Amino acid sequence: MRRISSLTRVAVGVASLALAATACGSTSSDAGNGDGDDKNLGLAIAYDIGGKGDQSFNDAAFAGLQKAKDEFGYETADIEPTEGETDADKEQRLASLAKQGYNPVIGVGFAYGPAMEAVAKDYPDTTFGIVDSVVEGDNVASLVFAEEQASYLAGVAAAKATKTNTVGFVGGVDIPLIHKFEAGYKQGVEDTSGGKVKVLSQYLTQTAEEGGFSSPDKGKAAAEGQIEKKADVVYQAAGLSGQGVIEAAAKAKVFAIGVDSDQYKQEALAAYKEYILTSALKDVGGAVYALAKSVEDGKPLAGTQTFDLKVNGVGLSESNPQYAKIAGLKDAVEKAKEGITGGRIKVRTE
Known part of the structure; x- marks a missing residue:
């Protein structure tokens, strides 16, 4: 598997990613068909505990999704967690997004690790991303921070x-x-x-x-x-x-x-x-956007992508x-x- 020790500067730096992330709400999606055809519906993210509206970690991810949506003009989805959910619930969520045609599919938070490891190999043509954890897989980008x-x-x-x-x-x-x-x-x-x-x-x-x-x-x-x-x-x-x-x-x-x-x-x-x-x-939004851009450019990132002070990742x-x-x-x-x-x-x- 191709490993990358640090993210190329395609990521938007912390200082320049001045995106407002104050939207609150429940599960949302711009996808209208969900018919599983070959069309790439664009970026989908599955939130960590706390969901959208935490004014912190998850909202930063949403800011990256919104930037990708505005720039690339495609459909997106962002899915809320449920109380007391299991790894099986997370697996089902990730698999459903991949099956519908979203690409990339990003799990926001280390809790998605086991689920992503199980699901990614079943959808080799979909790029997966996980924030704050390292998951092995040729089609998985692990987005980690210093x-x-x-x-x-x-x-x-x-x-x-x-x-x-x-x-x-x-x-x-x-x-x-x-x-x-x-x-x-x-x-x-x-x-x-x-x-x-x-x-x-x-x-x-x-x-x-x-x-x-x-x-x-x-x-x-x-x-x-x-x-x-x-x-x-x-x-x-x-x-x-x-x-x-x-x-x-x-x-x-x-x-x-x-x-x-x-x-x-x-x-x-x-x-x-x-x-x-x-x-x-912690430029979670920049990481989300960078992975979406790499897929849009036809050169999807894979392996461990490290966001540190040198690349304005923190x-x-x-x-x-x-x-x-x-x-x-x-x-x-x-x-x-x-x-x-x-x-x-x-x-x-x-």
């Missing part, structure tokens, strides 16, 4: 912004993927503060089925607990649950750091935007005017970027 690098930058920002020398991290589910966010963040805080700033960490649940990525109330309670312990900057990597973290921070008039999308710009979070200092960006937002007003913050982040891309700074993943 989350730890963006999180390191978030840690630099937190260390510069804190006045109490205590900051927080709230992870949605206690899994290796989210450990990458925590590890990078802690390292960024430590390197910037010389160990003077304390990081409080909490995971909401042990499994996704318990609602770690889909329970704003859990996120709010966790953030409130950290704020009571003097955390005045709280970074969340918790999907839909992160909205609760942001709400708690805003009500306490301390800073939150968003994740995946530029959450300062999200309409649903507008009431709290003053307190969203920055967001650790980054840190600067939308909040307060970002530029905090002494030394912007310069420290730029220096950290140079250190990471130049190889001087090796960011931990665990």
